[in-house]
């Protein structure tokens with residue numbers, strides 16, 4: 001009895017603002033399966049990629065997205081799970097390459113299919129964040145130079161307009177482009193994502209055109225649907241190792257965090273925040289992932305929830321806009337760290353709210369395990385496990401149940 005009373009006294013409850021949105025996020029290519037018409041599919045099956053994997057001693061068969069989670073057909077089962085887990089929101093995407101498989105030709109059946117998907121999410125009382133571009137582009141668009149060509153921005157606009165006209169009534173929040181910084185860096189500077197180019201001038205052009213694409217799409221989406229628009233920005237917490245690293249930290253912050261925000265924030269009704277990384281920078285700008293003292297995920301990414309609070313406060317002070325955390329998650333196959341990960345990130349989100357930041361929702365990445373780009377299906381980010389060996393069976397992880405409690409009570413008890 002005495003012990004219970006003590007424990008009770010120690011328990012603290014942090015109540016989130018009324019109407020806070022809770023849920024999970026996923027993307028089209030990573031979950032739908034058989035996205036055969038986009039540039040990633042082509043990349044996964046390219047000889048160059050297969051040879052590289054073989055050289056690294058890896059089996060290419062494990063790095064094809066293939067049927068992924070078959071979310072394209074099993075969406076209702078997954079929305080049902082989200083509902084059971086007390087989510088009131090979800091983030092997913094539509095695949096441009098399916099909707100417009102050939103330039104200027106829109107696939108009616110696919111649009112109807114997505115309509116059903118969106119209706120199914122609505123029927124489960126989920127507010128919908130819809131992503132229009134999550135790293136992948138149609139093969140025909142890639143062939144004509146993708147976002148590296150200014151005139152191609154019109155293609156993105158045409159696709160956006162069709163989606164807004166045909167599917168817009170179901171959407172609560174638009175996310176035009178996912179992580180423009182990651183997209184331009186990985187695809188055009190590091191060369192690890194398609195089209196595997198390494199060219200600074202090209203990356204610069206892509207960045208400019210993505211900003212143009214977002215800003216124009218935002219006007220279109222607002223006028224056609226009236227719903228709030230943002231990008232999902234990947235924002236990192238960048239800290240100096242010493243006072244000597246402060247100047248270089250400013251430069252890195254500008255390129256990693258601020259570049260796209262500065263270009264697009266005027267056309268964002270809210271800021272979509274994807275938070276994964278915390279970096280220490282040395283005085284020469286050498287960037288280190290979280291220092292060894294931080295706990296790590298299965299991908300060896302340091303866990304640093306305090307950084308999320310700093311990111312949110314920095315955004316709040318600079319832009320004064322509502323914010324939704326559109327991604328935050330951990331690869332943790334054993335499900336040993338996820339509960340703590342979520343709770344600690346939420347605690348720091350709560351602190352940011354207490355300090356004045358207008359944070360209105362938290363979408364954990366990911367609702368279900370999925371195809372993790374260059375890493376294949378190994379990393380397990382899901383609240384729900386996918387059994388790839390057994391008919392893609394869905395199994396709710398324990399941490400998902402703990403998160404469900406938070407969603408239900410709109411509060412975090414620690």
Ligand code: BGC
Nearest residue numbers: 027178179234274327365372
């Ligand atoms: C991306 C997701 C990815 C996740 C985990 C985010 O940056 O938007 O597509 O799966 O990180 O790596």
